Amino acid sequence: xxxxxxxxxxxxxxxxxxxxxxxxxxxxxxxxxxxxxxxxxxxxxxxxxxxxxxxxxxxxxxxxxxxxxxxxxxxxxxxxxxxxxxxxxxxxxxxxxxxxxxxxxxxxxxxxxxxxxxxxxxxxxxxxxxxxxxxxxxxxxxxxxxxxxxxxxxxxxxxxxxxxxxxxxxxxxxxxxxxxxxxxxxxxxxxxxxxxxxxxxxxxxxxxxxxxxxxxxxxxxxxxxxxxxxxxxxxxxxxxxxxxxxxxxxxxxxxxxxxxxxxxxxxxxxxxxxxxxxxxxxxxxxxxxxxxxxxxxxxxxxxxxxxxxxxxxxxxxxxxxxxxxxxxxxxxxxxxxxxxxxxxxxxxxxxxxxxxxxxxxxxxxxxxxxxxxxxxxxxxxxxxxxxxxxxxxxxxxxxxxxxxxxxxxxxxxxxxxxxxxxxxxxxxxxxxxxxxxxxxxxxxxxxx
Ligand code: NDP
Ligand code: 2IT
Numbered sequence: 001x002x003x004x005x006x007x008x009x010x011x012x013x014x015x016x017x018x019x020x021x022x023x024x025x026x027x028x029x030x031x032x033x034x035x036x037x038x039x040x041x042x043x044x045x046x047x048x049x050x051x052x053x054x055x056x057x058x059x060x061x062x063x064x065x066x067x068x069x070x071x072x073x074x075x076x077x078x079x080x081x082x083x084x085x086x087x088x089x090x091x092x093x094x095x096x097x098x099x100x101x102x103x104x105x106x107x108x109x110x111x112x113x114x115x116x117x118x119x120x121x122x123x124x125x126x127x128x129x130x131x132x133x134x135x136x137x138x139x140x141x142x143x144x145x146x147x148x149x150x151x152x153x154x155x156x157x158x159x160x161x162x163x164x165x166x167x168x169x170x171x172x173x174x175x176x177x178x179x180x181x182x183x184x185x186x187x188x189x190x191x192x193x194x195x196x197x198x199x200x201x202x203x204x205x206x207x208x209x210x211x212x213x214x215x216x217x218x219x220x221x222x223x224x225x226x227x228x229x230x231x232x233x234x235x236x237x238x239x240x241x242x243x244x245x246x247x248x249x250x251x252x253x254x255x256x257x258x259x260x261x262x263x264x265x266x267x268x269x270x271x272x273x274x275x276x277x278x279x280x281x282x283x284x285x286x287x288x289x290x291x292x293x294x295x296x297x298x299x300x301x302x303x304x305x306x307x308x309x310x311x312x313x314x315x316x317x318x319x320x321x322x323x324x325x326x327x328x329x330x331x332x333x334x335x336x337x338x339x340x341x342x343x344x345x346x347x348x349x350x351x352x353x354x355x356x357x358x359x360x361x362x363x364x365x366x367x368x369x370x371x372x373x374x375x376x377x378x379x380x381x382x383x384x385x386x387x388x389x390x391x392x393x394x395x396x397x398x399x400x401x402x403x404x405x406x407x408x409x410x411x412x413x414x415x416x417x418x419x420x421x422x423x424x425x426x427x428x429x430x431x432x433x434x435x436x437x438x439x440x441x442x443x444x445x446x447x448x
Contacts, residue, residue: 001048003028003035010051017100019319022348023107024051026363030427031434033415038438044446046438053080053106054087054448056099057153061127063145065138075146077125077153077161078106083440083448086157087123088113088372090164093142093171097126101319105164105343109372111433112365115404118376123159125150131166132285143174151179156187156382162375163192165318168238169204173197188382191375200378202393203371208242209394210370210401211314211341212250217405218337218360221423227251230310232335234258235317236282239341239368243314245275256305257288258317263305264288266297309333316341316368327353340364351426358422366404366429373400407432 001009010024028047035041061073076099079087089109092102102124110122129142154161163172172192179189186198193199202209212226219225229252233244236257244254253269257278270278274295281290289299306313306322306329313335315322319342322330327350330338338354339362340346346354346361354361374397381387388396408428409418415431417424441448 001045002042003032003047006048006051009048014100017103019100019104019344020107023104023344026348026351026426027107027111027430027434030430033417034431034435040442041438044442046441049441049448050081050110050437051107053078053103054082055079056103059149061129061142061145061149063141066135073127073129073142075125075127075149076102077150077159078102078123079153079159080106080122080124081110081437081448082121083110083437083444084114085119085121087159088120088162088375089122089124090162091167091175092124092126092164093129093131093166094126095128095130097128102126104319108343108365110437111430112369113372114433114436115366115407115429116369116373116376116400117403118373118400120160120372120376123161124164125161126164129166136170139171140174143171144178147175147178148182150175151182154179154189155183155185156189156379160188160375160379161190162372163238165237168192169194169199188379191378193378198378198382200374200381200393201388201390202397203374203378204238205242205245206374206397207239207368207371208244208316208341209246210373210397211239211243211316211339211367212246213370213398213401214362214367214405215312215314215337215339216250217402218339218362218425221405221409222360222421229253229312230255231312231314232256232305232308232310233341234263234305234315234321234345235342236264236278236288237317239371240314240316241275241279241282243316243341244270245272247312247314248272248275252312255310256308258305259288261287262289262299262301263303264291264297264299265305265308266291266295306330306333310335312337312339314339314341315345317345318342319344320347322346322350324349324353326350330354331357331359335359338362339367341368343368355424355426360423361425363426363429365433366408366425369404370397370401373397404429
């Protein structure tokens with residue numbers, strides 16, 4: 001079955017899973033030069049195999065709210081591919097979670113994890129549980145109930161979940177506690193654990209910092225740097241605020257963050273004091289809009305950040321947050337670099353638009369791989385039962401992000417995707433990630 005036939009099959013079989021189709025098509029349409037150069041991939045039906053997860057585990061989660069009322073949610077774990085290591089990927093708690101979203105995330109995770117060069121397969125999990133407005137007791141009861149189901153399917157050598165939207169250090173700790181309670185095993189089953197009971201230093205910062213390290217490499221490839229650049233960030237969660245923090249540390253000026261309620265604009269830029277305030281505010285689930293009373297700036301209810309002028313955009317909230325109209329605004333407003341902090345924040349049309357206008361574009365599976373890379377470092381620290389310093393992890397993270405950048409850039413050149421100095425990071429990253437997984441699958445024969 002050719003790649004185009006495989007796409008047709010996915011479209012017919014999973015017509016009700018648009019995000020999954022979108023993620024599959026992006027990979028399919030960019031790996032053709034690699035596929036053509038490796039006839040064994042077709043013989044072994046590698047693409048056809050990789051678009052079907054090893055398994056999708058679904059379950060029901062019963063839990064009790066503070067009023068003692070029984071609540072019912074749905075949960076899943078998509079174990080996509082363990083060709084390169086244990087299934088690895090985050091857990092998302094958000095009302096929009098469904099199988100399409102988790103399959104797109106799990107599919108991308110296979111290639112992202114391969115790009116890190118560390119031994120991890122790809123997976124993703126989550127629930128349609130909405131953490132908004134829930135008390136700490138309710139979050140705890142939900143996390144316990146979620147892991148009561150999930151624990152049967154995961155372990156440090158089988159499948160290692162972590163955080164994602166709606167799941168941070170607090171939730172991982174509750175889930176880890178339940179896993180330990182049920183299995184009597186104190187190991188590296190989840191990453192993003194608290195530092196002091198198995199967590200790695202820098203895991204919290206890793207995705208946002210890593211995205212900015214990736215940007216530094218993109219800029220360096222154009223003889224440019226972060227210094228003095230104006231940056232638009234979307235989202236105000238873990239990835240966004242750490243991306244803003246690192247960009248600020250490197251001398252750039254971040255003028256926007258946002259959340260599901262709107263955009264916060266501060267033309268003087270978010271310095272460390274303001275970022276610390278934002279972190280605290282979001283941690284307490286309080287409105288971003290309160291910022292204006294404390295520091296000034298402007299709150300734009302129900303608006304996105306892309307109407308402002310800038311050099312760099314780091315969309316870091318959620319999938320498909322940037323549509324073609326937003327991409328047009330970015331180009332009009334002078335954006336020259338887009339690094340995806342979130343997974344698939346640009347629609348396919350938005351990607352086409354920015355690339356057509358020669359905006360340097362780093363897809364999430366390359367730019368936001370720093371989080372899962374430090375998760376892999378957490379797994380290895382758990383295995384040897386020794387911990388590295390913040391500086392040691394930071395050095396590793398920088399080296400990993402540089403390596404991902406350089407491998408993607410080289411593949412773009414090698415497979416004829418670089419056009420007059422314009423590097424196609426999407427094609428490069430997909431080719432490198434896909435090749436690593438495909439070569440392992442060919443070596444295994446037809447198992448996996
Ligand atoms: P958080 O839960 O910490 O923050 C999510 C942020 O995005 C919040 O500001 C939230 O706003 C906003 N947001 C979420 N959904 C929507 C929506 N439907 N519309 C508008 N805004 C929305 O999540 P993370 O920072 O961890 O994750 C952000 C993105 O980064 C996701 O795509 C995730 O998959 C990706 N990612 C995360 C990694 C990690 O290590 N955490 C690693 C790699 C990628 P509000 O607070 O109002 O809900
Ligand atoms: O999308 C992602 O890479 C994550 N949410 C982090 C996954 C992980 O296992 O650290």
